[in-house]
Amino acid sequence: MAFKVATANRSGGCGKTTTLTSIAALANNDMLEWIKQGWTIRGRKPRILIIDLDGQCDSSYYLGVADPDSLCMVCGERFDDELEPKERQPEDMCDGGRWHEPIPNIMDVLSADTSIREAIRATNLELVDLLPGTKHLEAAEKNLASATGAEFRLMDAVAEIEDEYDLILFDSPASYGLIAVNIFMATDDVIACVKAGMKEIRALVHLEHTIKQINTKLKHRVRPRATKIVAVLVTDAPGSVNHGKAYQDAVNFARDEYGELVVTPVTRDVRVIEAYSARQPVPLYDPSSNAAKAFGKVYPELIGKGVLPSQRTAAGV
Incomplete structure (x- = not known):
């Protein structure tokens, strides 16, 4: 059974896609090392799937499907x-x-016009597959609203293929509409990405409330495990106190409010912008950059929290 993780927040530009693709790149490299050691999972190579549910299709862009x-x-x-x-x-x-x-995209799958297997594509990362997004997501979401079992469409589709993957990552839109409901129904764990600002961090309560409502009103009917926020990642953080005391205060506020859920902040870095232009996840574009080094710390922290697979957990040990 795959680890299922979403990056989420209602605001845009908070690093959801950058985080998701960075995790995928680091997991890809990690799993390639497992393969070099002759290690397989139930006789197959480890695999990762990214499902792009953001109308900007940035995950698709990062992974070579612009x-x-x-x-x-x-x-x-x-x-x-x-x-x-x-x-x-x-x-x-x-x-x-x-x-x-x-090519088939996520809305073709949610509308049941295409099977999820038909829509999944290979990417520029060896072990990472992609279910592409669509820029027509908002309009398609409105059409989906009247469909029977609309809230369960993504969960049902993922159930068809989750045993074929070890990590499934969901890239979320900057809203808490029907698409977000589908994501929170399908995933187990949520990484809350938030910019380093007091207002932005305080607004995480809306994400908490949305997940709680979905667990209470919908998810408990079909799955025993509730969706939960398992990590808070502060992005665009200052490199030092001298770069902005207000931002540093916001990081400290996040730690006060969310305690051990807060992982290593990702510092402000022009390499993030350059990596997007180059269509490469940050850790691959410039492994020596401050952002890549931060994600290099976040990745094992998430493994330690049981959010991402390790060689032992992927094997069910």
């Missing part, structure tokens, strides 16, 4: 998905003169 809505599943070429039918020219068409079919 703008999934404009990638054709038939010919493999890029196309203009905003082009109106009357504007399409013969040279715009796919093989056989047909219009392009975009």
Whole structure:
């Protein structure tokens, strides 16, 4: 059974995707070492799956699938998905003169138009697969609202493949709508990512309340284990007190409020922006950067908390 972890917060720009892809990159490297030692899990290589549920599709971008809505599943070429039918020219068409079919994405799975196995793709990380996102997530979410069992769609889809993976990571949108409900139903553990500001950290109470409501009203009916916040990661933190006392006070406030849940803060670092442009997770883009070093500390802390698999726990030891 896979470890299932989501990064979450209602605000954007708080490092959810950067954290998620950094964890995936570090886990990928870790598991490659296991393979070198001749180690397998029930006769197969360890595997990681990222499910992109953010309309910006940044996880998809990081992992080599930029703008999934404009990638054709038939010919493999890029196309203009905003082009109106009357504007399409013969040279715009796919093989056989047909219009392009975009690769399946998360909403195709949630709407039951495509099976989860058909939608999963390989990425630029050897052991990491991706269920791509879509920029039309908000509109698709509204259509999903009237579907039977809408809150359980992601949980049911993940159940089909979770024994084939050892770590499943969910990238969340900056809202607590139906997509977030699906995520909190499907996942076990949540890493709360929050910027180093007093206002932002105080707002985590909304995330706590949302998860509690979902556990109470929905999840207890179908699964015995409640979803919980297992770590609080302060991002964009100052490198030193001299860089901003208010920010340092916010980090200290987080530790006062959440105690041992708070892991090593990730410091402000221009390499994070550069890594995104290079379409590489931070630990791979520049392992010597301050942000990469911080994630290098966060990763074993999460393993120690039982949030991420180690070689022993993945084997069920």
